[in-house]
Amino acid sequence: MQGPKILIADDMDYLVDYIITHLNTMWQGANYLRARNGYEVFTVSVKEKPDLILLDWEMPEFSGMDALVSLKSNEVTKDIPVIMISGFTKSGHVKKALEAGAIDYVRKPIEPEELLARVKTALTLAHTLRELKFQTARLEEEKFKLDRLLKGLLPEEILTTMKNSGDIAPKRFRNVTVIMADLVDFTVKSQKMSPKRLLDELQTIFTAFDQISEKHKCTRIKTIGDAYMAVTGMWNETSNHALTAAKMAERMRQYIIEHNKTHNIDWEIRIGLNSGDIIAGIISENNLSFDIFGDTVNTASRMQSYSNPMQINISQSTYDLIKGYYHVIRRVSRKVKGKGALNMYYLHRPIHVRTDKARSNIESRIKK
Known part of the structure; x- marks a missing residue:
């Protein structure tokens, strides 16, 4: 897999550099975007539509959790996969993040092998979901065409009876x-x-x-x-x-x-x-x-x-x-x-x- 567009949202520069360094061992030519608070996460996501968001929970002004809720409630960004990264280690925080729409959860301090594995899995899953959504949309389009064709051949009451x-x-x-x-x-x-x-x-x-x-x-x-x-x-x-x-x-x-x-x-x-x-x-x-x-x-x-x-x-x-x-x-x-x-x-x-x-x-x- 080459060239994914990944948005890294963290207010700590050294941690962003750390993540990019390890991700570069997996991909050549990946496109990295940066956000330092929840507001930037949302605006960059709407504009750039990244393939994946690595989202730090604890950010100033507008937290990562607030950003996650905003992302999942917006039609443009709701399907972008998000991996929450946090120093919170209790299972309750993991549950809260996943229920809010995160696809995965990585605890700090970040283990490089775990990060790479979770990112790769998230991107693969996201790609599969996009393909499934695309195929579903095509099936819906074909169904619509078929319904129009059948409506031209048969009365609506007959179509209803046939379906039932x-x-x-x-x-x-x-x-x-x-x-x-x-x-x-x-x-x-x-x-x-x-x-x-x-x-x-x-x-x-x-x-x-x-x-x-x-x-x-x-x-x-x-x-x-x-x-x-x-x-x-x-x-x-x-x-x-x-x-x-x-x-x-x-x-x-x-x-x-x-x-x-x-x-x-x-x-x-x-x-x-x-x-x-x-x-x-x-x-x-x-x-x-x-x-x-x-x-x-x-x-x-x-x-x-x-x-x-x-x-x-x-x-x-x-x-x-x-x-x-x-x-x-x-x-x-x-x-x-x-x-x-x-x-x-x-x-x-x-x-x-x-x-x-x-x-x-x-x-x-x-x-x-």
Whole structure:
């Protein structure tokens, strides 16, 4: 081991010279710092961050013990190893020093071989602790990255269940609203962009959709190319899941309008809403993709595909839940393969309820 930075804190010059002389037999080129009282110990340690401090207990003005307490209570210096040196030989003093944070204790008069052995051990231990702290920090950083990655793949509630039990069983969710959104003419427009510009656009838009989803306490399920799927009412089962979905869809559409203005682009979006029951789960042990299934999902997809650009197309089931809150435009029923003719409605604008009594009447109608 060569070149450690060692702070020697003692007000007696001859003792400092004595310590340096013996330490020089172990290292060539070690860097020695000097402090004559507790104040200097603290200020030099903060500035220089030595590898080790040899600290005399009995120093004028501000004792070595006071300095030790200050060092261990400061974020910058708390991890610097300290060997206390003292003429106090009773075990009580040793105990007090170690409890205050000293890594070792050397009694005066100093025995050269003991000093060298304790200094070498302290530096080795300090190096090991630094490496351990560094590796721990790297593991924490990797864990943070992994958590962010998993959060992008799985709902937070699923992650919590996985951490607690490790088993994710399929589950039926009743009374939810599925939101399906898709960028119009994505393939055509993407051919006119560089790959980087295209990915930047998708990342920006979907990140904004995630934020909107989180604000409305909605569960983002997945993105498929330029399509975005989310569900309201899964984990926080409420009677107003359809209303929440409508508000979220409106905000998504408004975001696209705002995004086009600031990014000089002309994206358009189709959004479909449908309410009902779904089944959710992880479909493969080797694939952490969380997905939802059922007729409710299929119908939401049809609502989206039969929507015109920049419209929010809702099914009959969703309309029945929000008709007291929104004006809608009834559309001509469309024949859908395997389902026959389906009623569809465009979300138009919210109904502005002026009195609490009127709102109460609307809510009563919804519950019937």
